[in-house]
Amino acid sequence: MIETWRWYGDLDAISLAEIAQTGARGIVTALHEVPYGEVWPSHTIAERKARIIDAGFSWEVVESLPVHERIKKGDGDLSQLFAxxxxxxxxxxxxGVKTVCYNFMPLLDWTRTDLTAPVAGGATCLRFEAVRMAAFEIHMLGRQVAENDYSADVVVQAGVWFQQATQANRDTLLAAIMAGLPGAFDRYDVNGLRDALTQYDGIDRAGLRANYKRFLDEVIPTAEELGMRLCVHPDDPPRDILGLPRIVSNGDDLDWVLGAYDSPANGITLCSGSLGANPQNDVPAIAARVADRIHFAHLRNVHKDPDGSFEEAAHLDGDTDMVALIAVLLAEQKRRLAAGREDVLIPFRPDHGHHMLSDHERDLIPGYPLIGRLRGLAELRGVIQGLSHG
Known part of the structure; x- marks a missing residue:
């Protein structure tokens, strides 16, 4: 497996020189400064690649080449956006950059309600709290229908939280939900988000799937001609949210994606944390089910609560059997080698991580600390070496 590290270019407080000390040798990055839907210029790609190579790395994966919201909505004449x-x-x-990660989540990317939830020992983590999310949807956005998406107990607790919350508490919650990923140019206030959600009125799961298939039909033939591998990232969290349908949340969804355009160029980013947040998902089993089309892996773990809440766990803790998952990926590499495939080695990165030690002293991207991810990479490296020995 290829050890990689996500780097946000000039938006990242962590330097390539620091990343070199982690032992990772591949970089995962994107042109986050380019607005969604615009062409990534060749000279800008070349400049970014040169920086990466000069620092001693290879540019292994693009994460992400964003899909414009109009494509997700199937909005009007999309020919220029597809072109x-x-x-x-x-x-x-x-x-020479041939692996591209992307997602098809409507409007928002990953969603959390707390960016600095405390964990044992003084570290902090990302957390999705069902009560706060319900309070946001029902009471801040005014989506009364959202009561149907949560248990009766969560709805009651959400009302209590909202009544007791200060304006600062509510502002902090909105900021966490809007955090997403750097490079997302739309940051909404409550009224702006409410208006944006209306743009998806009438688009249900079937409609979003139809728009996604259209996207695949438009871009996968080009990827095939170029010898590229596209790999969709699962929904995070893997459930409908804010009334928006999510269609890449479980094994059946992944089967649909792969069947919607049956091509080696149409693949999966196996994110153990995103899939692992759904209590119905057996992540190692899902990985085995789609193994031949896994082009990239995000390895992280989560602890889940019965009410639908979850938080980032240490990489070898949490609810997903990380050792079993890595064993699936290593077995797939052996199968690819025996089959004579060129893409034998699967790039992976330690995804997210606890902010710990000197991470607290720096202005780092939520979920992307230096020390916390270094710990995760070291643990994952140990598992890979142990399973590979002999």
Whole structure:
């Protein structure tokens, strides 16, 4: 497996020189400064790649080449947006960057309600709290229908939280929900988010799937011609949220994605944390089910609560059997080697991590600390070496 590290370029307080000390040798990055839907210029890709190579790394994976919201909504004439996406793929391929991660989550990317939840020993983590999310949906956004998406007990507790919350508490909650990923150009206040949600009125699960299949039909043939691998990231959290359908949340969804355009160029980013947040998902079993189309892996873990809450766990703790999952990925690499495939080694990165030690003293991207991810990488490296021995 190829050890990689997510780096946000000039938006990242962590330098390539620091990343070099982690032992990772591949970089996962994107042109976060380019607005969604615009072409990634060849010269900008080349400049980014040169920086990476000069620092002693390879650019292993693009994460992400964003899909414009209009494509997700199937909104109007999309020919220029599809052409731009295909051109960006061609420009990346021209620089030898062949693996592209993306997602098809409507409006918001990953969603958390707390960016600094305390964990034992003084570290902090990302957390999704069902009560606070229900309070946000029902009382701050005014989506009374959201009461149907939560248990009766959570709805009652959400009302209590909202009544007791100060304006500062509510502002902090909104900021956490809006945090998403750097490079997302839309940051909404409550009224702005309420208006944005109306743009998805009438788009249900079937409608979003139809728009996704159209995207695949438009871009996968180009990826095939260029020898590229596209790999969709699962929904995070893996459930409908804010009334928006989510369609990449479990094994059946992944089967649908792979069948919607049956091609080696149409693959999966296996994110153990996103899939692991759904109590119905057996992550190692899902990985085995789609193993031949896993082009990239995010390895992280979560602790789940019965009410639908979850938080980031240490990489070898949590509810997912990380050793069993890595064993699936290593077995798939052996199968690919025996089959003579070129893409034998699966790039992976330690995803998210606890903010700990000197991470607290720096202005780091939520979920992407230096020390916390270094700990995760060291633990994952140990598992890989142990399973590979002999």
């Amino acid at each position: 731009n996406y295909r051109q960006s793929l061609a420009n990346l391929a021209g620089q």
